[in-house]
Amino acid sequence: MCGDCGDCGDCGDCGDCGDGEASAARLAAGVPLTAALDVADPHAWLALDAGARLTGRRRTSRLPERTTTTPLPAGSEPLDESRLALALCHRDGRVRERAVRRAAEHPGVLPLLVIRAADWAQPVREHARALLRRLLDVDTAVALTPLILLVGRRARGDAAVGLLGELLHGAPRERLGPLLVHADRATRRFAYRLATEQRLLPADELARSAARDEDAVVQTLCGEAAVAALDDPGAGALGDEVLAALLGARSPRVRAIGVTALRRAGRPERATPFLADRSALVRACARYVVRQHGVDPLPWYRRRCGEPGDPALPPGAAIGLAECGERADAALLWPLLAHPVPGVRARAVAGLRTLDVTDTPRLLPLLEDTAPGVVRETTMLLLPSARSLDPGRLAARLAPDRPRHIRAAAFRLLDAYGGLERLRAAVALLEDPDPRLRFRAEQSIRHWRPSADLPRGHPEAAELLRISRHLFSPREYRGRQWEIGTVG
Structure with missing residues (x-):
């Protein structure tokens, strides 16, 4: 908990209390609000809310006495913005309530009013x-959208x-424009939902x-809405542009929608x-489309892979x-497996694994x-039959002069x-x-158990454990010794 009110403890998004x-x-100390924190960062407001309460509870607080005990004047005398901001974050709910009643005097503390709208104390x-x-209003709501969300x-x-939705519902698209390209993912999702609904x-x-968007939710929302919009009257001329954008997208999810x-x-x-x-999702969608058209995709695959x-x-084509x-x-x-393009070789091995076909002698050269x-694909295919491989030849590939993969x-x-x-x-x-190979080796040793x-009392096993004893506690090491029979 960052304070006594309980808000910070259950939100998980207050930022750095320090x-x-x-x-x-x-x-x-009297620093203006715009200079005391980054007012454009919603996390900074949440951190201020949590940090002010945390500071107020500590006996070592360096805040002036007027801030920690009587942060608000009793009457209606002028109140500076910095002092009001601290009062809005005060530990005492009665102080916060009095501060809220005077928040209209300083529009700069409006972000803290958003936070207090979720306060644990009902009057506040x-x-x-x-x-x-x-x-x-609409303009202020647009500016505060990331914090509100x-x-x-x-x-x-x-x-x-809910109030944000009411204000922005029916707003012209020009007002939503900044939210549609906002860096905050949740803000873009909210804005595109409003835009597609309307x-x-x-x-x-x-x-x-x-x-264009990198967020999967926005991709799906906009892609499906674009396809649905093609049914609108007068949208026929846009069909080619819509399909071209969707089919040429980098995201497999968007390409699948286009296909x-x-x-x-x-x-x-x-x-x-x-x-x-290259995406399994897109390939599956393409097979569905051509089958619905009465075409079996299997002959196409066989014809392409037959060359x-x-x-x-x-x-x-190989994995398809x-x-x-x-x-x-x-x-x-x-x-x-001998194709000059590495991607084809890798997908061919993956295809053999999909078909559950293994021929160890033919696959072993691919480990080089x-x-x-x-x-990587060859290793995954050979893992189930690892016990049939020559451990000596595998151990030779651990030499430091070999490529890492x-x-x-x-x-x-x-x-x-x-x-x-x-x-x-x-x-x-x-x-x-x-370092990654070292880490994997250490984890393997920690989880190692002697086979039946x-x-x-095998001397080599005892020596190998002795070399790696620094990975175990004394009790664990003695347990491993007992398991291999070197301690009675």
Whole structure:
């Protein structure tokens, strides 16, 4: 808890209370509000609210006595903005209530009025909400939207969010413009929900927003709204622009919306190239569209993968074949393991894993591939059969002069191998220059247990544990010694 009111303890978003204490100290020293904290940052207001209460509870508080005990004058004499801001954050609810009643004198403390509208004390909360309803207009609400949404996460923060919705509902799109491009993700979500509910944005602009925004919620909201807007009268001319923006988006989610919209637009043939998209979601949507058009995608995949020397073969074709093919289609994937494009090789291995086809002798050379993605996919395919591999050949790949991705794959397979080989490999990496490999080796040793085929009292196991004893507490180390039979 940052204070006695309980708000900060359950909101989880008050920011750094240390910064808030510093801001409160500056206000107590008479520094103007705009200089005491970053008034454009909603987290700074929440930190001030929490920090001022925290400072007020400490006996070592450096705030002037007038701030911690009698922060408000008894009558109606003038009250400076800094002192009023501190009073609005005071520990005592009666002080906060009196401060709320005078908040209209200084518009600069309006953000603190938003916070007090979610106050735990009912009188404070009710007076703050009434005053907020009287003072807020559309322009002010736009400026305070990030803070209102942040406070809205609190248990009693819904009133300000509801008032914000009332003020912005029906507002022209020009007023929402700053919110649609705001850096705060929650603010953009809120603004786009309002814009799509009121149909303020045309389909092409929605599609561009879906393709441009990095937030998944905004992408889905705008993408689906753009497709739905194509049904509006007069939107037919925008169809090509909307589809082009959606299909060319970087986000797989947006491309999937665009591919699915091709069926609705009566252009299912345009979904064919997306059968080999790099995203599994987009490939699945493309297969759905072409099937609804009466076309089986499997022959297309077989035809594309049947040309293993084609340098233009997209990697998604290999994994797409496995996603809708049969085990017999693995015959088309094996030649792709020698394709010059690393992505094709990696997706071909992933396709073999999807089809549950493994041929260890043919796959082992890929553990030496120059492409980390190929080695990673091969390792995942070989993990279930790690016990059938030669641990000596794997251990040789742990040498420091080998590329990191090869050494990481070898250790992963030896770790899955288990037994003494796993312990050997992990101890060999304890001095490795790569910190991530060292960490994995340490974790492997900590979780190591002797296998059933390890003879009790095995001297090498005892020596390996001795080398790594710094990873265990004395009690744990003695327990490991007992497990391998070196302590009776």
